Amino acid sequence: MNYRFKRILPLSLATLMLLTACDSQLDLKPVNTIDASAAVSTSADVEALLVGAYDSMSDIDLYGGNLLRNSELIGDNGEVFWDGTFVEPDEIYRKAILVGNTNVANIWLDAYRTINIANTVLANLEVVTEANRARVEGEAKFVRGVMYFELVRNYAKAWTDGTPASNAGVPLVLTPTSEINDDSNLSRATVAAVYAQVLSDLTDAESKLPATNGIFATKWAAAGMLSRVYMMQEKYADAANAATRVIDSGRFSLVPTEEVFDQRINQTGLATAEDIFSIYITDQDGINELNTFFGGSSFGGRGDILIEDAHLAMYEPGDNRAELFYEDNGGIYTIKFRNQYGNIKVLRLAEMYLTRAEANLRNNSAIGATPAEDINRIRVRAGLEPLAPANVTLAAILKERRLELAFEGQLIHDIKRTKGTVGSLPYTSPKLIFPIPRREIDANPNLIQNEGYI
């Protein structure tokens, strides 16, 4: 037996050695992703993460389009017609959102996903080179502030509705997530607390961001966004001042009406002198989801949102903005999103003039310019006669705002801050507020659902 064993032993040992050598073949590394634990070690890593934050913000559920589309659908009172087959936008259009609406859930998820990236950047600022640190911090805070602003004004009661200091806002997460524990189950902060965070982030961003920053957020983007926040809070002087800082920067100018929107077809998006902050789309990357829904089927869209006569009738004769429509397959569509790869304009100069005009009028002031001067800049560009100062009423300004910024995602928020109505629904109607996604309520026992949703 012994000698036989000797013959087998080397064979067995050889096999075992082969095996131990191969144990390393279980320690494989992914190639299309990287291990999170080793992801942030250099300044370049943090800056790459910052690009990730913009990319996340450009998701179809956020500024890629759906967030803006939903504002137009939920605020609509007969100016557009939803002709699509997707159930989620249809629920929003009918103001009959169910708690399981996946679109509403995806906006929530992607906003917090973006916030988590911004938080990760902010937590790793010490790695960033001295020269870039302020800019990186400013950009991350811009992104975070903007996302919380969108969350609080979509998922909670408006600032003008009841008591912001006690109304439930959204959970505030200010540190990156690395693991799941009990602390992950956050409660909703108050509307006032979220607004305070938004103001703090955007103010900080404005001070730290540079005046020019390629296609990314600038000082002026932060100021423009601040003017929106102040308008929501009815802080008109602050809003007018913020808008004035943008206008007076001298970096932006109004372009002819037909050039405001990219009317080319299927070409990588172009910026204009009027754009303050845009989501960039190229034929290689990004989806213009406004094109998907507002665009006719001949132009890469689904042709789901038709423009109704009620809207077209609002234009005065001679208004060249009434030309910004086209017919496709028997329906009328807005030309604003006809280019499949056109950029999505989040902030543009015309809004600053309209905001300042309204803020000054309400504040009875002339910060930067008089309301008439501002409103007439917009009217003249549209080929209309200027209004005499006596005729510059709040209604006139709001109508001008609606026509100028139609379908660009401002509708429901303008209705809420001006205490308007959507058909028979008052601006305080719970139906005009998104539900907290059901899966979120299920996953986090500390969350309380909005009124009117079960």
Add this chain to the structure above:
Amino acid sequence: MKKFSRLIGLCIFLLAIWHSALAQQRVITGTVTSASDNSALPGVNVVLQGSTTGVSTDAEGNYSISVPSGTVTLIYSFIGLAPQEITVGSNRSVVNVAMTESATELNQVVVTGYSQTQRKDVIGSIVSVKSEKFRDIPVTGIDQALQGQAAGVQISQSSGTPGGGISVRIRGNTSISASNRPLFIVDGVPVYDGAISGRDFGGQNDNALAAFNPNDIESIEVLKDASAKAIYGSRGANGVVIITTKRGRNNRTTITADVQRGITDIVRRPQVLNATQLLELQRDAITNADQDPDKLGLIPGVTDAVNTDWIDAILRQGVLQQYQLSASGGNDRTRFYLSGNVRDEEGVQLNNRFTRYSGVLNLDHKASNKLSVGANVNITMAQNDRVKGDNFLDGVYSGAVKSLPYYSPYNEQGELYGPGSANYPGFPNFNPVGQALLPRFRTYGLKLLAGVNADYEIIRNLRFRTKFSMDYNNSEEDQYEPSSTAIGGFLEGVGGQGYGVYATGTSYTLINSNVFTYYLTLNNKHHFNTLLGNEIIHTQGRSSSVQGRIFPSDDFTYISSAGIVDAGSSGFGQNGLVSFFGEVKYDFDDRYLLGFTARYDGSSRFGQNRRFGFFPSLSAGWRISQEPFMQSLDFITDMKLRGSFGFTGNERIGSFAFLGTWASVAYNGATGVAPSNLSNPNLQWERTREANIGFDASFFNGRLSLIADVYSNLTDNLLFAEPIPLTTGFGSIQGNIGKISNKGFEFTASTVNVDRDVRWTTDLNITKNINEVVSLANQDTLFRGYEANGVGATNAILQGQPLGTFWGLEFLGVDPATGDAIYEDVNGDGRITPEDGQVIGTAQPKLFGGLTNRVSWKGFDLSIFFQFMYGNKTLNFTNVTLVNTGADIENNQSVTALRRWRQEGDVTDVPRYELGNTYNNFHSSRFLEDGSYLRLKNLSFGYTVPQRWVSRAKLNTVRVFVSGTNLLTVTRYSGADPEVSTLDGSTSAQGIDYFTLPQVKTMLLGATITF
């Protein structure tokens, strides 16, 4: 290393139980030959009864054994041959033996995990399917060959597309997120199955198993219970299919030619309206909506002046041809099998074709008494000309079914209408004939399956076998849609002016396995069969894809001519498995059988904490028929009770799911990163606990044999994306939560009803499997399948329900007064909302099986094979479009719409038509139908020409046959075919018919000639 010390221990134990031979007195020598062709049989075991003394024959079949003086009994045994006991008198010293092949099933070889055994010694639940069972059925791949042939194995073809996907489930569905397909092993090598190209073409995938020629298969074994599968450990939970290819035998060279040629046609065509019927219906719907049909341009005599049968226009009679030449033979040292095959399948849809060239070379060489080496090489090239299917807006068959008959495919000059022509149907119908003929969708496939092995007998009965193999699969997808098609021209947003895609995918696996086997007999009563081995598997996948648009003209069809080249990507992935396994099988006197099998797997797919898993199984059998008290009951040939218990796993959950990862992103040309996955170092395999009790019996010398099995399996640690608060920035974390159970009963009966000049045999198998989601991570309904109008989705995963559960409103009928649909208001709130959705049925059958009758008389043979499914529902999702109650007027309608409600008092099941009204078309049980069917899967009739005629032509055998598949289907399903599944391969949304191409029926003539 702790793990290895255990293994060494086991090794030493195995050696220790070996002990040396007894005293020697005299020598008996002889030669063992095969009774059929007188060739020498090497490797036959010659054992002295009542001792451990034994030898095996050498390459020339010679042996020499030392035995005590006096009369002794020698036992000659060889796998697949009938054992012989020969009593040798004291003065006889030369014993020559001729051995015959086993007559009964009991001694037939069954290939198990890494070894083989005889049917009588099998304790596990294993079905063997010999190639004769499917030789006359023109199946494309091995998965298709198994349909209806084995209890517990549920196979359905997802569509009639040649080379398309096939769903294979063994003992039900075990997983929600991981793969449910069994492990396919060809000649010891796990092979890639499923789709290679990764492009599903509107639901219908390509199929890697279609690249494997079933005519080269000798037998298929399906391993179903833990005792049979545990040797495959973490890959065994969904069952294992072991394929053994043909190998040369030790005899004269045989050359076989197979020729098959036939025609194919769709089993049944969907019945849609003609132009006049549709026009009347549409006018009715428009009028009901208080609109004027004339204003919409729907004018009798004008609109219906053209009446195109689009289905007829895109279908044709297909041609199926298959030619194979094979040679096999060898001598006592070298044996070979060589084959070449061409298969050409012209599909029933215009321009659809699957062509395959394959070749096999299998070699076995005996280098010495102790060492033998072998090799197998299998090469396949395939070309699949696909057409867009199912859920493609511009699909061919789907387009034809729903296209309005008011348009023509061709103008007077015989040219296809294209975008730009006023007569082009446009969105959403396009021109299905053009969609079939104009684009190029060609998938080139290449499969290389090759291996070398060496087998060395270290000492008697202790063998070492090592094998190195590779399985290489490559696909190239060459797509071009000219500007005359929907994508290439009509939808400018997509193509603009021609649209091309070129995508490649490669998947290969390298495998090395090393196995020791040891066989030991003590006192001729105790038999031990042991096995110990390891296996290393490395799998790699690579892919690339690029897209081009804006071509100068339709003459330029490759991307180098494209004006815009974009959507370029490439990818790489790999995973590894390192395993150790062992098996001990013991039997006492062929009566009491015991088995222990285990595998220890380490997988790269899991984190350090859970990298290794242990999968053991225990089994026991009792051959009642061997008991002395049974010997008087001589009508019982064999009777065995067996049971097994054990664990198997499922590691096919994708790679790196455990790792916290960041992915790259791009924004306007700048690249960045973003977190994509939260880590879960405790992520582990899905584990299935399996229990099986089986009963095998054979009566009247095998005239009647029965196999029955009951099993209860519970899969836990289900891989599941566990929902976490989205405020963390992540949607879910991969976890192991939830349980699914499969319980069932399998029954197989084989009888020889008449055994005279006429021989008539019957095989029947029936399976019942009950699938249930026992627990889930969240209480919410998980929607799957298609988004459904008015009610969430077509499918749901719910605790207490099986996978494949259909969801929808409950349709209670049509209100005779109003003609509107009545749905059940589940929550009683007085309106119908998505909250009224409920479970409306399941795609899981209550019973399924197959029945084969074979009759032979003189040279004639007849085989009739039925296959059936009973108690399953099929979702006729096509009818959401085809019986749409006027939701739109862009689609043709089914003849079912002629039954619609028209006036007060009409009692019918089809609601009234009103343009723009979607309420009546909400997704409901109105679209769910009984999908049970009984199908004459194959009918074949053959004639073997008498020997005296063929020998004159210097031929060996000649057999000619006619064969028909899918000739007859008995079903209540109103669609074209109940055996379809638009979401090919889906578990949670199976059994949906959504413009899916029905199966085809085939009639063919064939001949087999051997020289």
